[in-house]
Amino acid sequence: xxxxxxxxxxxxxxxxxxxxxxxxxxxxxxxxxxxxxxxxxxxxxxxxxxxxxxxxxxxxxxxxxxxxxxxxxxxxxxxxxxxxxxxxxxxxxxxxxxxxxxxxxxxxxxxxxxxxxxxxxxxxxxxxxxxxxxxxxxxxxxxxxxxxxxxxxxxxxxxxxxxxxxxxxxxxxxxxxxxxxxxxxxxxxxxxxxxxxxxxxxxxxxxxxxxxxxxxxxxxxxxxxxxxxxxxxxxxxxxxxxxxxxxxxxxxxxxxxxxxxxxxxxxxxxxxxxxxxxxxxxxxxxxxxxxxxxxxxxxxxxxxxxxxxxxxxxxxxxxxxxxxxxxxxxxxxxxxxxx
Numbered sequence: 155x156x157x158x159x160x161x162x163x164x165x166x167x168x169x170x171x172x173x174x175x176x177x178x179x180x181x182x183x184x185x186x187x188x189x190x191x192x193x194x195x196x197x198x199x200x201x202x203x204x205x206x207x208x209x210x211x212x213x214x215x216x217x218x219x220x221x222x223x224x225x226x227x228x229x230x231x232x233x234x235x236x237x238x239x240x241x242x243x244x245x246x247x248x249x250x251x252x253x254x255x256x257x258x259x260x261x262x263x264x265x266x267x268x269x270x271x272x273x274x275x276x277x278x279x280x281x282x283x284x285x286x287x288x289x290x291x292x293x294x295x296x297x298x299x300x301x302x303x304x305x306x307x308x309x310x311x312x313x314x315x316x317x318x319x320x321x322x323x324x325x326x327x328x329x330x331x332x333x334x335x336x337x338x339x340x341x342x343x344x345x346x347x348x349x350x351x352x353x354x355x356x357x358x359x360x361x362x363x364x365x366x367x368x369x370x371x372x373x374x375x376x377x378x379x380x381x382x383x384x385x386x387x388x389x390x391x392x393x394x395x396x397x398x399x400x401x402x403x404x405x406x407x408x409x410x411x412x413x414x415x416x417x418x419x420x421x422x423x424x425x426x427x428x429x430x431x432x433x434x435x436x437x438x439x440x441x442x443x444x445x446x447x448x449x450x451x452x453x454x455x456x457x458x459x460x461x462x463x464x465x466x467x468x469x470x471x472x473x474x475x476x477x478x479x480x481x482x483x484x485x486x487x488x489x490x491x492x493x
Contacts, residue, residue: 155182156485158351160243162234163323164188164199167316168248171474174387176460177202179478181212182485189215221484223477224248237380246277246480248473253278253370257270258372263294264421277480282472283307283363284370285388285394289445289471290464291401294412295421298403302381302459303365308389308396310436311354313468314339319392326390340388349388361386394436394479395468402459409452412460421471425451430440434465442467443475445464 159181163169174185180195182382188199189211209215211230216222218236221243224231231249238245252258259269260278266289270277291300306345317339325345328335329423337343353362360368364384372378389396407415416424424446425434434446449463466472 155184157183157332158185158219159183159185159221159481160187160189160216160238162189162230163226163248164208165197166192166196166225166317167312167469168473168477171469172186172223172225172478173199173201175470175478177336179482181478181481183189183221187215187219189472190248197319200335207419207453211493213237214245219243221248221481225477228338230445235276243400244273244275244277244281244484245483246477248279248477250281250467251364252276253280253366254373260370261480262288262292262374262476263483264289264419266374266376267483270480270487277484279376279473279477279480280370281363281366282313282466282468283309283397284374285472285476286445286464286466287367287396287399287466288371288374289419289421289466290399290416290447290462291371291375294401294403294407294460295377297404297411298407299379300375300380300401301404302402303371303385304383304400305378306385306387306398307352307363307367308391308398309363310393310395310468311340311386311388312393313352313395321392322392337462342474344388344390346390348390350385352386353387356470360384367460375386379407381398392437393440393467393469394465396434396436398461399464399466400459400461400473402453402457406458407460409450409460412462413450416450416462421445422447424448432461436465439465439467441470445471 188208214254222238223247228251259271311322321339325335330347356365366382368382423444433448445466453459
């Protein structure tokens with residue numbers, strides 16, 4: 155058990171779910187601190203049976219803190235993580251800032267749990283679109299080694315935070331009344347629209363979101379030879395990222411083999427009955443922690459690959475749940491060492 159844990163970013167979309175998860179999963183701690191910028195200091199947040207006041211995020215705030223879970227912008231994490239580590243805490247960080255640092259493990263507990271053994275005070279949680287994909291790919295990679303992935307994502311507006319969902323609501327309202335809502339969070343109006351750009355332009359015309367999927371997947375699997383071709387699209391859905399995935403493996407798999415591997419995998423739920431019109435959809439996965447897989451079929455174009463559809467709640471497994479699971483993993487490993 156940790157004596158004192160801290161959450162940085164408690165008032166954000168992900169932070170709120172982290173608090174829910176700490177209570178629901180009965181995470182072991184004696185004291186919880188909530189830290190944020192000056193504008194949130196003094197606000198009260200209900201956590202289970204107690205009400206906690208938000209304190210200022212500053213170096214002294216981490217005194218006697220054992221574990222930090224953080225969901226903040228990159229620039230905030232870049233500053234405060236060093237304060238926490240210097241004070242003796244372990245930081246589980248949701249931002250993108252530390253993910254590709256060679257000294258920082260990038261962890262999805264169902265996929266590479268042993269990576270936490272090599273941290274130097276900071277453990278990173280991957281991008282939401284990467285997380286659900288690697289959870290689905292992991293059993294196939296273990297059985298037959300993934301060689302190539304072609305993935306198209308359909309990402310919910312909550313991936314851009316509370317402001318993203320508010321823009322979707324406002325955009326739909328204005329569109330239904332014949333107006334065009336001005337785009338602020340996204341590049342274009344999001345109501346009744348698809349936007350094939352998430353992030354800024356990077357390598358060879360791919361966006362930053364797409365390149366995260368490339369680099370993070372290779373790091374998590376420890377295999378730089380995996381070839382990944384991603385296309386990331388923002389869609390007018392509030393919660394739940396969807397992904398259409400074609401995967402080629404070193405040893406060809408049948409659809410039946412892939413289905414059984416999915417069924418046996420931790421954190422994966424198979425929903426796959428086309429005749430009964432049963433397959434994963436965002437509205438059915440909202441509020442759930444698993445990665446849902448369906449439409450499992452062979453690639454009839456001749457690659458010998460497997461095609462499937464993958465959906466997950468991006469605020470839960472894609473962010474909050476994965477961070478809490480990393481913290482739980484640290485608790486279990488510490489208990490195993492002490493015993």
